[in-house]
Amino acid sequence: MKAILFKNYGGPEVLEYTDLTKPAPKSDEVLVKIHAASLNAADWHIMRGKPYFMRLTFGLFKPKYNRFGCDLAGEIEAVGKKVTDFEVGDAVLADVTGGFQGFGACSEYLCVNQNALVRKPESMTFEEAAAVPLAAVSALQGLRKGQLKPGERILIVGASGGVGTYAVQLAKAIGAHVTAVCSTAKVDLVRSLGADEVIDYKQHDFTLLPEKYDFVFAVNGSRSLTDYKKVLTPKGRYVMCGGSNRQIFEVLFFGWMYTSKNGQQMSPLIAKSSKEDLKYVTDLVEQRKVKPVIDRMYPLEETAEAMQYLEEGHVRGKIIIRCTK
Numbered sequence: 001m002k003a004i005l006f007k008n009y010g011g012p013e014v015l016e017y018t019d020l021t022k023p024a025p026k027s028d029e030v031l032v033k034i035h036a037a038s039l040n041a042a043d044w045h046i047m048r049g050k051p052y053f054m055r056l057t058f059g060l061f062k063p064k065y066n067r068f069g070c071d072l073a074g075e076i077e078a079v080g081k082k083v084t085d086f087e088v089g090d091a092v093l094a095d096v097t098g099g100f101q102g103f104g105a106c107s108e109y110l111c112v113n114q115n116a117l118v119r120k121p122e123s124m125t126f127e128e129a130a131a132v133p134l135a136a137v138s139a140l141q142g143l144r145k146g147q148l149k150p151g152e153r154i155l156i157v158g159a160s161g162g163v164g165t166y167a168v169q170l171a172k173a174i175g176a177h178v179t180a181v182c183s184t185a186k187v188d189l190v191r192s193l194g195a196d197e198v199i200d201y202k203q204h205d206f207t208l209l210p211e212k213y214d215f216v217f218a219v220n221g222s223r224s225l226t227d228y229k230k231v232l233t234p235k236g237r238y239v240m241c242g243g244s245n246r247q248i249f250e251v252l253f254f255g256w257m258y259t260s261k262n263g264q265q266m267s268p269l270i271a272k273s274s275k276e277d278l279k280y281v282t283d284l285v286e287q288r289k290v291k292p293v294i295d296r297m298y299p300l301e302e303t304a305e306a307m308q309y310l311e312e313g314h315v316r317g318k319i320i321i322r323c324t325k
Contacts, residue, residue, distance in 0.1 A: 002017065002107065003019075003020045003104070004069065004300065004303045005018055005066050006047060007065070008062055012305070014260060015047070015068060015304040022109050028080055028113055029078045029080045029083070030117065031077045032076055032110055033074050033077045033108060033260070034074040034105065034108060035130075035322070035323060036074070036129070036320050036322055037069045037071055037105040038133060039321070040070055043070060043307070044310055049090070051309045063104075065103050067087045067102060067106075067107070068103060068104070068105075068133045069093055069096070070095055070096060070097045070103060070133070071131070071132070072096060072130060073093040073094075073129035073130040073276055074324075075318030077109070078092075086114055088171070091126070091129075092112075092121060093120050093133060094128065096110065096135065106321055107300075107323060108324055115275060117275075121282065121286040122183075123155070127320045127322070131320060132263075132278070133278055135318060136281040137165045137277045138166075140267060141272070141274075142167065142217055143167065143171060145269055146238075147215075148212075148215050152176050153177045153215070153233060156168055156217045157223070158218065159181055159182045159190045159195065160171055160182040160183070160190055161220070161315060162315070163228075164180070165189075165193055165318075172193075178194065179197040179198070179199060180193075181199045181201050183201060183202055185306060186316055189316055191246050193291075200230050207223065207228075207231055209231075214232075214236050215237050215238075216236065216239070217229050218239070218240045228257065229264060235262070237266075238264070238266045238267070239267055241269040243269070261270070275298075292318060293318060294317055294320055295316045296309065299325075300321055306319050
C-alpha cells in the first residue's frame, strides 16, 4: 500500500510517498480503506517540530511518530475479533491522534481502534467527512472552554481557516452574535457561514475599534495578550487555538498574569480527541446546521504540494487528500 512518511523534521520536502506492508487489525481494531484524509495546522506543527516544546512529546531530534495525517474517512475492510460495534463495509470517520495508533491518515489503509470511530452519515461524502474530525472538534472544545452562551458577543480571529470556519458556524448555532476577522479575499466566505459582522484585517485593526466582546477565540493567536485584553469586556474570556512559538508561550506561561478570579480569563486550548464530540459535530453536519468548507483536493502522491499550499496561509477551510483512486 502507499503511504506518506516523514523521518526528519522540516518542510514539505521531508514527506515521502512510499510503499508499506498492508496492515492487519489487532483484536480491538478495524482495517480502514481510506478514501480521504485532511490536513490541519497540527500536521504542519508536527512536520516542522514547532513550537519546539512539542518535541518533548513527539521526539527531540527526530519524530517519534513517522506516519502522517490526523483525519480520515473510509470503509472498513476487516475487523478484529473483539470489535462489536462495527462490521465490514461500514463507512466511518476518525481522528487518529488520540493515542490509539500514532497518526497515519495519509495512506491507503490504516488500522484504527474501534473507540476512535464514528459512522459516516450517508448524506456526507468521504471528502466532507474527512474535513470534520480535528478542526470541528477543536472549534467545539474551544467554544466550550470559553463557556460561550446564547446572546453573547464573540470575536473569532482567523475565521476562514479549518477551525475558524467551524467556530463561526458553531457559535451561531449556540446563538451568539459573531464578529469574524479575516482577509479581504475571504470576507464573502465567512459572511456566508453566518457571521453577523466581518472585519477585514487588511482594512481595519480590530484592537482600535470601540467594540468589546464577551469572548475572543483566536484561532491563530496572531496578536499579543495585551491587544486581546483591550477588546474584552471586564469579565470577557480569551481562548487561543494555535499560533507562533512566542504567542503560545505567552499564553501558557503568562496568561495567568492577565487573569483574575472575577474578571478577564486568558487561556490556551489543548484540544483532545473525543468520540462523543466527533459524533456531536457530525450530527450537526448531517442536520445541515454546520457544513465543511473545502478549498482544494490533492491525490495522495501530492501531499507535499498540499502541505506547501497550507504553509502559504491562504487556505479557505480545509485541504483534502484523496487516498485511494
